[in-house]
Amino acid sequence: MSIAIRNISxxxxxxxxxxxxxIDIPSxxxxxxxxxxxxxxxxxxxxxxxxxxxxxxxxxxxxxDASERHVRExxxxxxFQHYALxxxxxxFENVAFGLRVKPRKYRPNENEIRKRVSxxxxxxxxxxxxxxxxSQLSGGQRQRIALARALAVEPKVLLLDEPFGALxxxxxxxxxxxxxxxxxxIHVTSVFVTHDQEEALEVSDSIVVMNKGRVEQIGSPxxxxxxxxxxxxxxxxxxxxxxxxxxxxxxxxxxxxALAVGAGHVATDQAVGFVxxxxxxxxxxxxxxxxxxxxxxxxxxxxxxxxxxxARPNGELLEVAILRDxxxxxxxxxxxxxxxxxRNIRVFQNNERLAA
Amino acid sequence: MSATIALQHGSLERYETPSTREPQxxxxxxxxxxxxxxxxxxxxxxxxxxxxxxxxxxxxxxAALSSHDALxxxxxxxxxxxxxxxxxxxxxxxxxxxxxxxxxPGKRLLITLIDLxxxxxxxxxxxxxxxxxxxxxxxxxxxxxxxxxxxxxxPGIVLATIFVTFPFVARELIPLMEAQGSEExxxxxxLGASGWQVFWHTTLPNIKWGLLYGVILCNARAMGxxxxxSVVSGHIRGMTNTMPLHVEILYNEYNYAAAFxxxxxxxxxxxxxxxxxxxxxxxxxxxxxxxxxLENAS
Numbered sequence: 001m002s003i004a005i006r007n008i009s010x011x012x013x014x015x016x017x018x019x020x021x022x023i024d025i026p027s028x029x030x031x032x033x034x035x036x037x038x039x040x041x042x043x044x045x046x047x048x049x050x051x052x053x054x055x056x057x058x059x060x061x062x063x064x065d066a067s068e069r070h071v072r073e074x075x076x077x078x079x080f081q082h083y084a085l086x087x088x089x090x091x092f093e094n095v096a097f098g099l100r101v102k103p104r105k106y107r108p109n110e111n112e113i114r115k116r117v118s119x120x121x122x123x124x125x126x127x128x129x130x131x132x133x134x135s136q137l138s139g140g141q142r143q144r145i146a147l148a149r150a151l152a153v154e155p156k157v158l159l160l161d162e163p164f165g166a167l168x169x170x171x172x173x174x175x176x177x178x179x180x181x182x183x184x185x186i187h188v189t190s191v192f193v194t195h196d197q198e199e200a201l202e203v204s205d206s207i208v209v210m211n212k213g214r215v216e217q218i219g220s221p222x223x224x225x226x227x228x229x230x231x232x233x234x235x236x237x238x239x240x241x242x243x244x245x246x247x248x249x250x251x252x253x254x255x256x257x258a259l260a261v262g263a264g265h266v267a268t269d270q271a272v273g274f275v276x277x278x279x280x281x282x283x284x285x286x287x288x289x290x291x292x293x294x295x296x297x298x299x300x301x302x303x304x305x306x307x308x309x310x311a312r313p314n315g316e317l318l319e320v321a322i323l324r325d326x327x328x329x330x331x332x333x334x335x336x337x338x339x340x341x342x343r344n345i346r347v348f349q350n351n352e353r354l355a356a
Numbered sequence: 357m358s359a360t361i362a363l364q365h366g367s368l369e370r371y372e373t374p375s376t377r378e379p380q381x382x383x384x385x386x387x388x389x390x391x392x393x394x395x396x397x398x399x400x401x402x403x404x405x406x407x408x409x410x411x412x413x414x415x416x417x418x419a420a421l422s423s424h425d426a427l428x429x430x431x432x433x434x435x436x437x438x439x440x441x442x443x444x445x446x447x448x449x450x451x452x453x454x455x456x457x458x459x460x461p462g463k464r465l466l467i468t469l470i471d472l473x474x475x476x477x478x479x480x481x482x483x484x485x486x487x488x489x490x491x492x493x494x495x496x497x498x499x500x501x502x503x504x505x506x507x508x509x510x511p512g513i514v515l516a517t518i519f520v521t522f523p524f525v526a527r528e529l530i531p532l533m534e535a536q537g538s539e540e541x542x543x544x545x546x547l548g549a550s551g552w553q554v555f556w557h558t559t560l561p562n563i564k565w566g567l568l569y570g571v572i573l574c575n576a577r578a579m580g581x582x583x584x585x586s587v588v589s590g591h592i593r594g595m596t597n598t599m600p601l602h603v604e605i606l607y608n609e610y611n612y613a614a615a616f617x618x619x620x621x622x623x624x625x626x627x628x629x630x631x632x633x634x635x636x637x638x639x640x641x642x643x644x645x646x647x648x649x650l651e652n653a654s
Binding site: 084 | 539540542543544545546547548549550553557558561562
C-alpha cells in the first residue's frame with residue numbers, strides 16, 4: 001500500500017516538530033526516515049500510524065485520505081523502539097493478540113490462530129520460544145517477536161521506530177540484514193526511523209533525510225550519499241571535510257590555493273566545499289600540480305583503509321581515508337608534509353547546492 | 357504509600373555492605389530497641405485484646421458476638437465496606453487513569469485533592485456531611501422535604517466511609533501507572549484492540565497487584581473507621597452502629613468482655629489484612645523485578 005504524506009505540520013507547544021512535510025512512499029518499498037534526534041522523524045512515523053495527529057496536512061493510504069481514521073482502522077503494523085511486548089503474556093499470546101481482539105465476525109478460530117502464530121514464529125525463526133515470557137528473551141529476540149506480533153494482523157504498512165536502537169552492535173548488524181531479507185520476502189510497504197546513517201544506507205530502498213522538522217532530501221542511498229542536496233545531508237551522511245572560500249572561473253579559492261570545481265559554477269564569495277575523506281589523493285608536498293598543503297598528525301591503520309588526520313597551516317583539521325597499500329607505497333608517516341588533492345568537491349552556498 | 361513499598365522492596369536484601377557495617381554493640385542495641393518497642397507498643401496490646409476478650413470464657417465471648425446489637429453492627433460494617441470499597445475501586449482507577457494517561461489543566465490540583473481525606477481529621481470529614489445534609493445544612497431541607505434520610509442513617513455512614521477511604525486505591529495506582537507509561541497500551545490499540553480490551557488485557561494485568569494492595573488497605577480502613585462515622589451515625593443501637601462504634605458503646609457501659617470480644621474481631625481483620633498485604637507485596641515485588649529485568653536486558 002502506498003503512503004502519501006501531504007504538507008504535514010505539527011507543534012508541541014512552541015516546538016515546531018514538523019514543518020510542511022511531504023513525502024511519497026511507493027507500495028512495497030522499504031524507506032528510512034533518517035535524521036538527528038529531535039528532527040521529527042518519530043513524530044512523523046506516529047502520525048502515519050495514527051498514534052499522533054497532525055496540526056495540518058493529510059495522510060493518504062493507497063490514495064485514500066486516512067488523516068481522520070483511528071489507529072485501529074488504518075491497518076498498520078507498528079514496532080516500538082522498546083518493543084512494548086505484553087509482559088504478562090507468553091510469546092505465543094503476544095503474537096496472537098492482534099487476532100484474538102478482532103471482532104467476533106472476523107476472528108479466526110483457535111486452530112487457525114494457532115497455525116498463523118506458528119507460521120509467524122517460524123518466519124522470525126523463533127518457534128522454540130513460544131512458551132517463554134518477554135522477560136526471558138534477549139533484546140534481539142524481543143525485537144523479532146515484536147515484528148511477528150505486528151505482522152500477525154497482516155498490515156498493509158509496517159512502521160518501525162528505531163528498530164535496532166536498543167541492540168548491541170553485532171546483533172544490530174545481523175538483524176539489519178535479516179530485516180532486509182524479510183522485506184524482500186513479504187514485500188509490505190515499510191517505513192523505519194533511524195538516526196544511524198549506516199543503517200539507513202545499508203537497509204533501505206530510499207532515504208528521507210530530515211532535519212529540524214523539514215525534509216532535506218529524498219533519494220536512493222547512493223543518491224543522497226554521492227549527491228547531497230544540502231550541506232546538512234552532506235555532513236550527516238558520513239564524515240566530510242569543509243573548505244570555506246570563494247568561487248570564480250570554475251575554481252574554489254581556498255586561501256591562496258585554487259581547486260578546480262568545474263566551469264558551471266556561479267561566482268560567489270561565500271562558498272563551502274565538501275569533500276569526503278576517501279575523495280582525496282595524498283601526494284608528497286613537492287609533487288607537481290596544485291593542492292592544499294597539510295601536515296600528517298596521526299595515522300590509524302586498521303583494516304584495509306588507513307584513517308589519516310591532518311592539519312592545514314591555519315590549524316583546521318582534516319580527515320582522509322586512503323588504502324593502506326597506497327599509504328605504504330607513498331611512504332608517508334606521521335609528521336610528514338603533504339599535498340592534498342580532492343578528486344570531488346561539492347560546493348554549497350547558503351544551504352543551496354551550486355549547480356555543476 | 358509507594359515510598360514504603362519501595363523501602364521494603366528495594367533495600368532489605370542488600371543493606372549491609374562492608375563499608376556501612378557498624379560495630380556489633382550498635383547492631384545489638386538497635387535491634388534491641390526495635391524489638392522492645394515492638395513488644396510494648398504493638399504486640400502487647402494485641403495480645404491484651406484477645407486475653408480480655410476471652411477472660412470470661414468462650415461462652416461469654418460467643419454470646420457477646422451473637423447478641424442482636426453486635427450482629428447488626430457486624431452486618432452494617434460489612435454492608436458499608438461492600439458499598440464503599442467497590443465504589444472507591446472504580447473512582448480510584450478512574451482518577452489514576454486520568455492522571456497517568458492524560459494531560460489536563462488542574463491535574464496537579466486533583467492529585468493534591470486526592471490526599472485531602474488523609475490530611476484532615478476524620479472528625480472533620482464527618483462534620484462536612486453534617487454541614488451538607490444536617491437539618492440546618494445546605495441540602496438538609498430539600499432531603500427532608502423528599503423524606504430521604506442521610507444523616508444518622510446508613511447512607512451517611514457509607515458516604516463518610518467513601519470519603520475517608522478514597523485515597524487508598526488512587527494513591528497506589530498513580531505512581532504505578534505513571535511509571536509504566538502507555539507503550540503497551542499503544543501497541544494494543546495498533547493491533548486493533550478496543551478501549552475496553554486495552555484496559556482488560558494490558559492495563560489491568562500490569563496494575564493488578566498494586567490495585568489489590570490498595571483494595572486491601574481501603575477495606576481495612578472502611579471497616580475500622582471510627583471518627584468520621586461516629587459524627588454522622590447518631591449511635592442508634594442495632595441500626596446505625598458499626599463495629600468500632602459498638603465497641604465504644606460497650607466499653608462506656610463497662611461491659612469490657614463484650615467490648616473486647618467485638619474488638620478482637622477487628623483485630624483479627626487487621627491480622628488477616630497484614631497477611632494478605634505481605635502476600636500481595638511479594639507478588640508485586642516479583643512482577644517489578646521481572647519488568648526491571650525486561651528493561652535492563654535490552
